Amino acid sequence: MATCELIADLGEGYALGVLGPEELDAVERHADACPRCREVLDRHVEVAALLALAVPQREPPQSLARSLMAAARGDTTTAERQEAWWRRALPGSARIAWGLASFASLLCSASLAWALNLESRLQTQPAMLAPAASVSPSDYGGMGPGFALERAQMHRLVGSDAAPEARGWIYTDPQDANALLVAYKLPPLPPDKAYQLWLVTPTQQRYSGGVFSVDAEGYGWLKIKAPATFGSVARVGITVEPRAGSPGPTGQRVLGGDL
């Protein structure tokens, strides 16, 4: 029934999101080829979307706006740096050709270098890295120049029993050592304590990603510079440590997640 009848039959279901994969595919394919039916579908979708307004309105937590803008700001700075780098390197359309050629080359060489060097880098690093200096929101800047916006992945972090309401996200690029951590609802700490992020490899080695503090609402963030790309990090955890940080985790784990 790949005709306009299909839309007449399934259009409402499409707008409500109740179609199965095959029906959905058939509707989409027909609508792509039939502007009139696409218009009909769009009208159905408009009506369905109005249902969203029927729900009682809830004020989102302020941490949502802060987190969103922090993530966007990180993206922006990264994008600006990348753009500046591209402009300096290659003007105009040459970027495209260069990009295509270099992409394949980069993939090969980066993979090879990563594979060859990762183990030795991890093994020759001190058992634990010295903790990074604490950061505060006023210090916030962009990510490292190699951090690729297009490849950034968002990983959810979940609070442990010690901080069940805590949560956060870590934005990583598997091919880069820079990342951004944003955490919420972490319990406030006494002045002599801080939160410390640990990067855990598949072989259970732990490296410090830095220490950070949180505000009165438990909101905090941290720019991370890992000893290797985040492709080599299996999971992360956050513990409570002395303010200057610890060479290895000593306090209770409050937040963590797999990458």
Added chain:
Amino acid sequence: MDYAQARDEELVERLADRDERALERLYERYGRAVYSLVLKMLREPAQAEEIAQEVFLKLWRRPSSYMAGRGTFSTWLLSVAHHRAVDELRARRHETLPLADGANGTPELVDEALDLADHAWLREQRTAVRQALATLPVSQRQAIEMAYFMGLTQREIADRLGEPLGTIKTRMRLGMQKLRGCLDGLNGHDADQAALGAVVAPVATSSGGAAEVHDGDV
């Protein structure tokens, strides 16, 4: 640029230039609606917050994914949020179904009191949608609400209600047709989006903690 008065489409265009104020403004306009929808569907504030952020970040990273010719920005944004929440509901479907708060597991919408914190425009829209839903026969409204707010497929709704699949499809189709008749023009393309955007209740950004508005706070 006057961000307060700018049309949604203008703000979306600014996103392509990495204009953070444009994103901030769009969030002020629609953050509450997106968060409220996802929260209503998922019932978990932390997850609602996560998905609401994802929705806006997706817009930030790919503003071109909104095509102005296909409908209003608010419709598109709420559809993105809805799809994402449905995905989440379906992913967890086999675990639990903690959604039921009305008879037969239907989310209660129509009888809820309006929130005074809303701005007039949003309140008017919501009143119209609720009134339109209230005009539907209970069986049609139930099918639509179970589909839209609970992310159930037609087959799942039929199984839950013990009705034939064809009956559910018919109820859904008739209900949506009636809704369209009632709501036609409410979210029309001719609406003055600048005016709409300017009056939608802004999301609080000052300090003082989240002020959750509860049903029936009137």
